């Protein structure tokens with residue numbers, strides 16, 4: 033063992049004994065075997081065995097390393113192991129959620145499920161076409177409202193407002209908006225259209241308005257961060273060429289930040305697409321497909337899932353299975369959105385290299 | 387069509403902070419004028435007032451007069467955007483637009499100013515500007531590659547090409563060679579020699595030899611101490627400044643006994 037206090041005089045002294053490269057794997061296997069033996073003999077379940085195995089692994093590897101290597105290497109191995117454990121813990125809910133949704137939902141996915149509605153379907157599985165259409169239309173409406181508002185607010189905040197009183201107030205209000213509970217957004221939209229259109233109005237665009245209340249602050253904040261990242265040098269370079277400020281923003285600043293802005297918008301969409309409460313209030317629910325955002329109740333995936341599970345009627349088995357299928361479709365849509373965001377980000381990212 | 391600049395009694399502020407005080411000078415047309423002086427004495431600040439880039443910074447403003455060929459630069463009726471089209475600027479750090487190719491970078495000033503160019507005219511302008519900036523031979527085969535993919539020195543020359551593509555009458559350069567190797571530096575100095583036939587050039591530099599090599603006139607700025615405003619100490623033909631300067635402080639700075 034080399035001492036940490038004195039510097040080695042030769043490279044030979046700087047060499048330390050190392051554990052073999054596959055030491056963690058050996059320690060892991062031994063710990064797992066020991067944990068399993070112990071667990072079976074004492075009648076524990078899988079969770080207990082895993083916890084004991086992890087603890088054995090942490091302690092065992094630490095001691096082994098301390099004996100063969102040195103204290104610093106042992107601490108290093110300890111920390112590395114702890115980080116992996118933390119990562120594993122974080123993955124447990126994600127993996128088990130996906131596992132559950134996929135095993136329950138995948139058997140539902142077929143042509144009929146995706147292309148039929150629930151209209152006049154009794155006693156047999158129908159389809160969620162109407163809910164998919166509703167979710168896509170309502171989310172599209174929310175995006176069409178939120179992106180211009182959010183983008184322009186962010187441009188104002190970064191490019192014009194600076195630290196002025198107006199800008200500080202807007203920032204404050206946006207932060208307040210971030211905290212609005214989604215049910216309140218739904219009630220707000222419901223009350224708003226009760227005044228504007230008439231009491232009890234339920235239609236798709238109302239859902240778009242409610243969701244946009246939730247989306248706008250996210251779009252403003254993420255776009256603001258992206259615009260702030262654009263180096264001032266670029267703005268000055270553009271001004272120095274005699275380009276007016278607005279055109280500098282449109283042609284230089286926005287393109288430079290475009291990848292990040294698109295990512296932010298997509299994440300905002302992913303955030304609101306699963307909202308249930310506001311849509312339950314302002315969009316209602318229906319069994320048939322409705323392509324008109326401005327008239328009539330509109331189904332959506334989250335509301336479909338909710339009502340199929342809570343009010344399954346006379347065939348609870350069928351409808352609850354369909355709810356799982358709907359959940360899987362919703363997750364697939366969100367994942368597809370994330371994928372699109374990544375691809376778009378790559379396409380629009382400023383290019384370097386050759 | 388190069389122009390001369392007359393500055394009288396210019397005070398330059400950042401908010402309440404007086405950064406440069408009482409500058410009066412004449413910058414001759416079709417010649418190179420160098421600004422030298424210790425760090426923080428306000429060379430960049432002063433340079434940026436010559437094309438109204440100074441006021442881009444919130445709270446920044448000036449008092450006094452700047453006349454370009456007899457016209458007041460800070461007259462309320464003068465549009466700063468037009469001024470910057472006429473008086474180009476090259477910055478200390480190369481700053482090509484990252485979303486644009488080399489070709490688009492050169493054309494940026496023209497395109498962003500809404501001028502429609504035929505493909506042929508655009509090609510000609512790109513070639514002419516890149517040749518003017520001594521960069522054509524190095525990039526002519528990869529004009530559609532990103533401007534950020536060039537080396538630092540090439541990027542700086544790309545920025546010069548971009549600045550001269552809008553055909554300004556005056557070119558302001560803030561330490562254009564400070565991040566460059568001797569070969570790129572000498573390429574840019576050669577370029578300055580060519581450009582002064584057509585343009586009025588003002589260059590800030592920390593390199594005395596460079597000032598001596600490229601400029602006709604030299605202005606020496608200094609500041610009395612931290613927090614005090616910078617001042618113009620002396621402006622004279624470069625030959626005189628580097629042999630028999632009028633001021634003690636100039637002599638001290640140039641001979642390295644100071645700063």
Ligand SMILES: Nc1ncnc2c1ncn2[C@@H]1O[C@H](COP(=O)(O)OP(=O)(O)OP(=O)(O)O)[C@@H](O)[C@H]1O
Nearest residue numbers: 400403405423424425426427428429430431432443
């Ligand atoms: N954006 C700004 N806001 C406030 N003060 C500034 C700003 N830019 C520069 N200053 C101040 O103005 C003074 C002059 O700065 P300037 O950048 O003009 O110096 P310089 O002569 O160009 O120095 P260098 O040789 O290091 O580039 C300094 O005191 C500096 O702190």
Ligand SMILES: [Mg+2]
Nearest residue numbers: 429430431560
């Ligand atoms: Mg400077």
